[in-house]
Amino acid sequence: MSLDTLTTPAALVDVNRMNRNIARMQQRLDALGVRFRPHVKTTKCEPIVRAQIAAGAQGITVSTLKEAEQFFEKGIGDIVYAVGMAPGKLQQALALRRRGCDLKIIVDNLRCAEAIAAFGREHHEAFEVWIELDVDGHRSGIAPEDDLLIAVGRALADGGMTLGGVLAHAGSSYEYDTHEALVRIAEQERAGTVRGAQRLRAAGLRCPVVSIGSTPTALCAEHLEGVTEVRAGVYVMFDLVMHNVGVCETSDIALSVLTTVIGHQEEKGWAIVDAGWMAMSRDRGTQRQKRDFGYGLVCNEAGDVLGDYLMSSANQEHGIVSRTGAPDKNIAGRFPVGTRLRILPNHACATGAQHPEYQALTEKGTLESWPRFYGW
Template sequence: MLNLAELTTPYLLLDPVKMERNIARLQKHMDKLGVTLRPHVKTAKSIDVVRRLFADGKGPITVSTLKEAEYFAEHGFTDITYAVGISPDKLPRVVELLRMGVTLRVLVDSMAQAQAVVKAAAQLGHKIPALIEIDCDGERAGLSKNDPKIVEIGRYLHENGEFCGILMHAGGSYHCPDKAAKEAAAEHERATAVAVRDQLVAAGVPCPIVSVGSTPTAHFAEDLTGVTEMRAGVYVFQDLVMAGLHVCELQDIAISVVATVIGHRPEKGWIMTDAGWMALSRDRGTAQQEVDQGYGLVCAMDGTPYQDLIVSSTSQEHGIVSVRKGSKAKLPKLEVGQQVRILPNHACATASQFEGYVVPTADELVFWPRINYW
């Protein structure tokens, strides 16, 4: 059992009550809309977290690395979508998982990838289910809705027994602070997906899977007619970006980095901590939002935010804490050796800096390991 007094900072603290409340909130919404939730486990990367997402502990899940797929397969998850465009060198690892009885779908948005999938399937002696990635808002990879290559690739994969559907991610929803804009992004995502499915079906290409998702659109979707599954990941922990988008409140953020005060620069209005970018990450996802939270919002150890106190700058192992520019708040008196909690801009990026989570339960403090790398 862990002892808080003996832990070396910085470490990653996870509040399981907040986490489970976040999980239940989105699951209830998906149940209401009648759509399967396929959580993206790239945020947590921990079996101890992901087991809390399912009554039976089997999935379905989304992953962003093959290491995640292998790790969760070892723990009994058999329904996995690898939601990053496939490169040919990874296909032998995909087939190894398929041979183990795992349904692992890969993602393509070019004929070159589709041909690599078909070639590998023939050479390795196992069908490889593939999804076509669709770009609904110009934010990332994928084919545009009316691109004729969608039907061309879909037909080619279908004729070779590999095609299973389409997938898209509404990355533009991360730029939608107001409710109406997020609702519109969710409906645009849904309508685009259904339109592409209809194009494929009209061309004689069955499209059983219609997969959409982002944490903002998952929470603000009002109608998912025609969609078969929703993907979201950061909702499990939430973060300052999601709070800035009004997807959650500050008190919903379930993870924080615990840091120790190591010095002061009173002439500059700085408090120094031992949590630099190696602990917090370099993610500045709130920089373009209404409230710039620097590299993280600083809270007391009970989770109460100090007024306008942020990590304004970082180096590798130093975090510079100061009052947000323009604020009339005063720098709190934090002595050397005193600890604080720092809420992250981007839960996925901050969590990736650590080997696991320190978790206070009802009667003990435990450590939940996580995996990193590819």
């Protein structure tokens, strides 16, 4: 299979760009003196995670226990499941640990902490638990100054569990688009997480791991004093949301969707392509950012951006490609039926998830099929 004969739509990975992105993040975190634990929810794809580990990553972060199971089966044992533990999933976590997986789970409330401790004691298993901190109000976690933090720490320690550390994710970093603002939110994430660790230690509780991370803060933090590890995921592909945040160029985006022109509405300046939201995902993450890219930015088959052409609208298996501003009445001449285009996505995690495999364009110019998995 070559790029010319690949059935469309297909999720293409430019391996050269991907490797550059992997090296950039690893070099940066090495220079900052912290371990790197990439979030594999972006790709759920073994060859990509292998490349991250080969470059220096230590352990992985997952968003589902299925990811933990799949990667543990591939020989990766150092795993943090970075979504608050549901008591109903403890049996599944226990089974992984019994098989030898060094699985860490997280918690941000007393009820779950007590449920973990009770289940752990019942099964003679000292789960390693990290406490989730809220450093920016965007989602889950305990505020570093909240006394609940100490109460949860004690419930785990007194309950016989291993209190392994604290973890935060400054998800609000996606809402900024200047370097100054990103430096500020990165410092807020670092300082808040370190503060939580200090409070636990001052209360006589152990807290060896101080884990933070998001792609924007990892790339913008000025120092990471007190932090032991960073998690980031989308950097491996980058996407248009990250472009708008200001941490990559479009020429860094390693994921695109290959599509074929199947028709036109010439008066409207539309080319109709065979990739719709099923191939791009419904993610409209750039909608509220400084530039709205619709469902994606149009490139030629070689991957060069073609200017102001966007996938402006999408149905399940149809995309509408049009020029920003005045309609291109010559669109049928510019992109005749059969023309193959690549569309850069808003959000690499969401777009990748729509595809059973990536088609990897290797640095040697060959094409390899890299399977990914989905579900729970």
